[in-house]
Amino acid sequence: MSYHSAQNPEDDLPDWLRALRKRQEQESTDSSESEDASGDSTDPAEEPEPAQDPDWLSEIRLRYQRGKEPAEAAAEEGHLDDTKPRRLRAMGNALAPGELEPPADQEDSGPARLRGGDKSVQQEEAQLPPENFFEESATPSRTPAFSEDEPSITPGELPGWLQALRPGDFPKEDSRSEEMLPGSAEGGPLAGLSDVLPADPSITQVETAPVFSSRLEITENQGLHAAAFTKLLREVEGPPEDEARRVARPKRVLNIGIAAVLFLSVLFPLLTRSQSAVRPDPQFFPETTSVYSMIDVLPAGAPVLVAFEVQPALFGEMAPLVSVVFAHLLERQANLVFISTRPAGPALAERLLQVQFAASPAVATGTYTQLGYLSGGMAALRSFIADPRSAVLSTASVDDPWQSPTLEPVRQLFDFALILVVSSSAEDGRAWIEQSADLLPGGLAGVTSAQASPLLRVYLHSKPQTLHGLVSGLQGAALYERLRGQETGLGRTYWDAYSYGLGAIVLMILLGGLYGRLIKLKPEKPAAAEVQRGA
Amino acid sequence: MALDAELLSQIGLWAAAVLTLVTLSYAIGDHPIFRTVLYLFIGVAAGYAAAVALQDVVLPHLVYPLLDEIAGTSSMDVMELGVRAGLSLLLLAKLSPRTARLGNPVTALLAGIGAALAIGGAVQGTILPQIGAAAGIFDVSALDLALQGGYYGESIQIIFDGSIVLLATVSTLAYFHFGAASRGKQEPLRSIFIDALAWVGSIFIAIALAALFSGVLLAALGALIERVVFLQDAALLLPGVP
């Protein structure tokens, strides 16, 4: 829309506005005077035929008429007339009662504002130009809508419709605005103003925040689901604590019982100094006989390398066996040379020699050699096996063992008359066998603990043969003593205790298995069942 | 002040006896005194091993040659000494998390050497000799001699035992064979023959595990006997006991 002065202001107005003005003039003439408003025909401008209402406006009017009873609508209109701008009032009176009724089929559909509720109409009416805008401006209609020459509004005097549009004049009967306005703005930045939209509660609320209950509010259905889930979880979890204790109690009693039986079965023959148990027959142990034979043919003064790979844990078990083998070696006047890849090896060898062979001339005079500890596992083994002299260094600060009469003729490992691997674990024995396989055609002899025997026994039959003899455990000690014809010795002392302990173990395994299967030890079953469910 | 050897020996005997009893009491259940003794053992074992490594390896292989070099009485090639000192310093960098990466080449050296020796030992020391043993059971010349000598029973025994050992060896290896042919969208399955062989292998593995278990049990029984003997001797050596 262009605002410009025109010589004929009516020519610049849109058609609809022109028609509206015309109609208003006619209505005002009819309402105020009975005279025919045709005298207005002196209006210089040719007034066009009153144009029909725009579709949207007539629709609104129709909906409005249909949405309310005529009396109600009239009463409301009358009530509203009190506050409604004059122009709107005049406009409303001019409307036919049924003109604004909404279509019957649209009565309950669509948003409320389209249902011809008086509220929406009121708002829409409020948006329309005032009724007597054109009436008052009839005189002013002859004046341009906008004039730069003289102000159409006297400063300080606002037209009625504009005053009606001010927030303060907003009809209070607007229920929608009442819903939006639970009360007048009593506090906050909008204090004193009525009919205002409520402020954000976060800026108007001055009282303290309410304290909410921490109690979980659940419905009955939710409670049932929670109970079922808890029950399911309990079934999956382990046994309750008291049941676990019930399971642990017999296990602890069994533990104590086994310990007591073993302890007593071993102690009894030691206290009675029993030596009645028959020692094993050598013909069934050819590998032990091989070791005996290898040592028995050693010449006097032959250097024998003893790889002492014994752990302190099994020193007690191996002491009888190592004692009888060392006794045989010392009897053959072999020069023992000790080395170990375990830190405790040299100390254990020294302990054995001092405790068991303190009276032996060789030990008493110190005619044995300690090469000490070699760190590095397989690397140390390989280095020592390939070149013994370079692997074990000596300086002026340490006595050179290689200068001793025993080791002076030894240049390579195969210069030793016999290499004896005294090992408590299969891994150490296997490492020696594997690293020396290609450099020692003569192979090794093994003196091992009972736990290493099953794995090392396999090397007895290898091709080429890497292990030429094997004697192991307390059984080997008793056997070796029998081969040497000894009636005394640690092997003989321990053999009866070993026999009784073995018998106790076999008996307990047999009885325990039968007891568990036949009598069905109850506390074990829940634990077993729980373990199976957990597995 | 030099301690009396006798007194030291007596104190040592008491200490060993008490420590033995506390450790054996674990059979009844775990308790704080046992745990204290366990931590004491770990400390002593670690300290002892480190001291032996220092005494027997580090001092003669590194420190003494360095001191000799400084003193002018060189006992080792300078280059060799330099390499050892350099490698040692790099390894000591592992002490700090910031410089730990500097020690990686040294640990890599150890890992590479260990791997190579393990391969060599496995091939030369185990695989070839054991395969030779598995094949050598059916020594044709030995069987021929046995048959010629009329030892038919022994010959059959040799063949039967050899077959059992070979079956045990092959079936045990088959148990750990997990390769299977692809069957498209279906789950791959081992062949029936391998499955049957693996089932037989599981029986032999159970036998082998039982042999290992019995070995450990008998070794532990031997250790128990030795400890009981020690306690018996200690009790007899206590003062006042005739």
Add this chain to the structure above:
Amino acid sequence: MNLRVATPLAAAVAVAAGVFILVSLFVPGLEDLRNRILNWAILMAALALLLGMLNLFSVHFEKIRNRQQPVYSAVLIIAMLATFGITAWEGSQGVISTWIFNNIEVPIEASLMAVLAISLTLAAVRLLQNRKDLMSIVFAVTLFILLLGSGPLFGIELPFFTSGLGPYVNGILSTGAMRGLLIGVALGTMLTGLRILIAADRPYGG
């Protein structure tokens, strides 16, 4: 050295050292250099043991500072430092160091092994209660035979087991299975070593 260079350098060192050692095992003429490298490894392994002790010290010192079982950690640290100091000063053959070794370390370690006898017996007693499949039955029967064949029971010898069945199970059945296990272990060792030599596995932190 730039720390970032250390990573591929470590892999190169591992591969080079490993390949050289492997080749020298089969090719003559390289023994001197191989032994020299192996001696370096011996020294480094001993130093690594010392570093391990220091690491143990720092771990338990932290536990004392954080009050996580401080008494146990204090006992460990005191024992470790005392033993190390005395043994390093005197030598492993010294009076006090020998006393510590013979009267503290050996009794405790031997007693721990003795307790194992009770635990293993308990495990054998409960063997058939927990599992009843073919493997456990074979295991139990074999264990029974081997124990009966290990010596006389209560002084009474059972020749059928000690002279017949026991040696047969040990020498034939068990040996065959052990052979298979050993070959398998050796093959696995070979494979693991090869993976390190081609730098597929880098356990050294590269």
